[in-house]
Amino acid sequence: MPDLDIGKLNALRGGRDANSNGMQCPALRQLKESTATHQAPSIEQGYFILTMMPSLYCELDCPHCYLSREQRKNPATLKTGALRKIITGVDAFYKARKIRGKTIQAYHYGGEPTSMGTDAFIEILDVIDSILKPESGYDVRHTILTSLAGVDLDIWHRVFRDRCGGRLQTSYDGRMRGRGYLKLWESQMRRARELGLKLSTISVLNTGMIKDGPEHAIDYLRELGVVEASFLPFMLNKQNSGKKYDVLAPSMSEWSNFMIELSRVWMARRANGVSVPEIGQMRFVLAQDEMWSPVSNVAGQTLFLMPDGSWSLPDYRNGREEYMLGFGNGLDDDFASILSSPKRREYLRRQIARNGNAECLECPHANRCVMEFWKANRSGDECFGGRRYIEWVLENRDRILSLDQCIDRDVLIY
Ligand code: SF4
Numbered sequence: 001m002p003d004l005d006i007g008k009l010n011a012l013r014g015g016r017d018a019n020s021n022g023m024q025c026p027a028l029r030q031l032k033e034s035t036a037t038h039q040a041p042s043i044e045q046g047y048f049i050l051t052m053m054p055s056l057y058c059e060l061d062c063p064h065c066y067l068s069r070e071q072r073k074n075p076a077t078l079k080t081g082a083l084r085k086i087i088t089g090v091d092a093f094y095k096a097r098k099i100r101g102k103t104i105q106a107y108h109y110g111g112e113p114t115s116m117g118t119d120a121f122i123e124i125l126d127v128i129d130s131i132l133k134p135e136s137g138y139d140v141r142h143t144i145l146t147s148l149a150g151v152d153l154d155i156w157h158r159v160f161r162d163r164c165g166g167r168l169q170t171s172y173d174g175r176m177r178g179r180g181y182l183k184l185w186e187s188q189m190r191r192a193r194e195l196g197l198k199l200s201t202i203s204v205l206n207t208g209m210i211k212d213g214p215e216h217a218i219d220y221l222r223e224l225g226v227v228e229a230s231f232l233p234f235m236l237n238k239q240n241s242g243k244k245y246d247v248l249a250p251s252m253s254e255w256s257n258f259m260i261e262l263s264r265v266w267m268a269r270r271a272n273g274v275s276v277p278e279i280g281q282m283r284f285v286l287a288q289d290e291m292w293s294p295v296s297n298v299a300g301q302t303l304f305l306m307p308d309g310s311w312s313l314p315d316y317r318n319g320r321e322e323y324m325l326g327f328g329n330g331l332d333d334d335f336a337s338i339l340s341s342p343k344r345r346e347y348l349r350r351q352i353a354r355n356g357n358a359e360c361l362e363c364p365h366a367n368r369c370v371m372e373f374w375k376a377n378r379s380g381d382e383c384f385g386g387r388r389y390i391e392w393v394l395e396n397r398d399r400i401l402s403l404d405q406c407i408d409r410d411v412l413i414y
Contacts, residue, residue, distance in 0.1 A: 042300040043339060046094065046102040049302035054078035054124060056111035056307060058147070062177060064204040064248070066237045066314060066322050077116060078307045080123045086309055086330035087131045093335040100137045104128075108144045109304070114151045118159060125163050145169045145202065148188040149181065157195040168192055172201040172221065172229075174209040176248065186224065193225040200228035201277075204235075205255055206248045214262035218269070222276045230280030231259060232372065233384055237322040252382040256389040263393065263400075270403040281370050281386070282400065285393045288368035298351035299373055303338075305330065311338050313347065316375040320384075350374065359383060365390045 055078075056071040065072065094102055106128055113121065125142060132138040142164045160168045170189070175182055192199060201221060203209065209217060221229050234249035250258070259281060269276040288297055303311045308329065315325035325347065328338040338344065354360035355374040360383070363369070369385030377383040393400070 042295065043303065044097070044300075046099045047105075047301050048090075048102070049105045049107055050090075050128075051302055051304040052106055052108045052113070052124070053110055053304050053306050054083065055113065055116050058110060058112040058115065062171075062173070064173070064176075064206070064234055064237075065239060066235070066324070069239070072111060074307075076307050077120065078305070078309060080127050082309050082331055083124060083127050084131070086305065086335075087128055089330055089335040091131050091136070093339070094137075096336070102132070102138050104132055104138055104140045106140060106142045108142065110145075112147055112149070113144050114146050114156060118155055122159065122163070125159075141165065143167060143169055145171065147171055148185055148192075151188065153188060153191050153195060157192065157197060160192075160197050161195075166196065166198050167200065168197045169200045169202060172203045172226075173206060174203075174212055174217075176206045176208055189224045189226075199224065199226045200230075201226050202230045202232065202280075204233075205231050205250055205258060206234055207250050207254075208248075210250050210254055210258055214258050215265050218262055218265050218276055222269075222274070226277045228280060229277040231255075231262070233386075235322045236320055241321065252378065252384060252386065253388075256382060256386050256392075259386065259389040260392045263389075263396070267396070267399060267403060281389070282393055284370060285368050285390050286397060286400065289394065289397075292367055294367050295352060297367065297369065297371070298348060300348055300351070303327070314373050315347065316373070319376045320378065357383075360385070363387065 055076075056074060058065075058072045106125075108121075108124075116124075128142075129140060132140050134140075144160065144164055146168070148170050160166065170185070172185075177185075189199060203217075217231075218229070233252060233255050234245070236245050236249070240248070259279075263279060263282055266276050266279055266282070299313055302313065304313060304324070306312055306324070306326070309331040310326045310329045312324045312326045314322050316322055325343070327341050327344040327347070330338065333341075350356070351374045354366055354371075355376060357374075357377060359377065360366050360369075360371070360374075363383075363385075365385065365387055369383075369387065369390055371383070371385035375384065382388060
């Protein structure tokens with residue numbers, strides 16, 4: 001069965017390299033420099049966000065977590081022998097395809113990745129690095145997303161420093177996890193900064209953060225030394241369905257209001273020479289606008305590797321309830337057949353068709369929108385792509401680009 005040829009589809013639909021005034025945003029330049037083909041990145045073309053979930057274990061119980069309590073309490077991990085077999089399969093795929101330059105963003109997620117302990121975790125890094133070697137054309141970059149709860153930074157900082165380019169990514173959710181947690185998290189952030197790590201945050205925007213306001217968020221993160229901050233919409237899942245979701249999840253209209261105000265504060269601080277964190281979604285919209293590809297913001301560049309060896313992605317049922325959809329197991333099936341499996345092909349077709357949402361098919365922003373994994377929009381609310389925020393970013397593009405002098409070039413925004 002032939003692959004879904006994302007590169008060909010992109011070429012057929014046409015692409016463009018720069019916006020109308022010829023400016024290129026640094027995030028796009030960086031993305032292009034990091035991809036082998038300079039086309040819309042996809043796994044098949046050699047750009048792979050290898051989302052590593054070898055352990056789902058986590059001591060926390062966050063309302064926005066897409067994992068069930070049973071998954072988070074399960075200490076089972078993907079053993080290194082199994083991982084070796086799976087990653088060897090990925091390498092065999094690229095060898096057979098004769099793709100020379102490959103960028104692998106190994107994104108260590110979970111669960112809490114550090115719950116495995118440094119020895120087991122380093123073994124995982126070693127397996128990946130020993131197979132996907134630079135001399136075979138691989139550029140492998142490791143990023144760890146951690147809650148920082150219970151992480152002994154005096155031990156772990158060496159892993160961040162030596163294996164992750166000195167970067168640490170952590171979740172920030174305001175007071176949603178409780179004041180005690182926040183206090184502990186702050187002290188961990190200060191320690192990580194003292195240890196010389198470069199800090200970035202991912203937030204799932206919740207109603208408490210909206211109450212505190214965007215100005216508070218950006219100044220708070222700046223004060224902690226954060227160089228890059230991302231703010232995602234709060235998703236419905238089986239765990240939070242009902243009271244928690246109703247109380248904690250802002251509407252997309254509130255999300256756009258927050259993001260616009262946050263970006264206004266960002267511009268004002270930058271104009272005054274204050275080095276505030278990069279805002280992930282602002283950069284993403286600008287980069288996508290310049291790339292102008294119908295497939296670069298679909299899920300064609302990522303797969304999640306689960307503890308049992310299965311390759312999965314978040315999907316939605318009952319409209320917009322999030323769950324993990326498996327495409328096949330890397331221990332049983334070769335990587336090429338997983339990529340071209342009927343389930344993944346169907347999934348990608350739905351992504352490219354914007355989930356069939358009538359409003360998305362007509363929308364001029366479908367190629368630059370922040371809809372993460374395409375799904376039905378919520379009735380009576382703005383869309384999950386943040387259309388109003390996109391329009392604000394585009395209106396303010398030149399001003400944003402003129403304020404780029406402080407950008408930290410080592411940071412990768414996605
Ligand atoms: S911006 Fe909104 S309406 Fe437009 S494509 Fe994205 S999700 Fe759909």
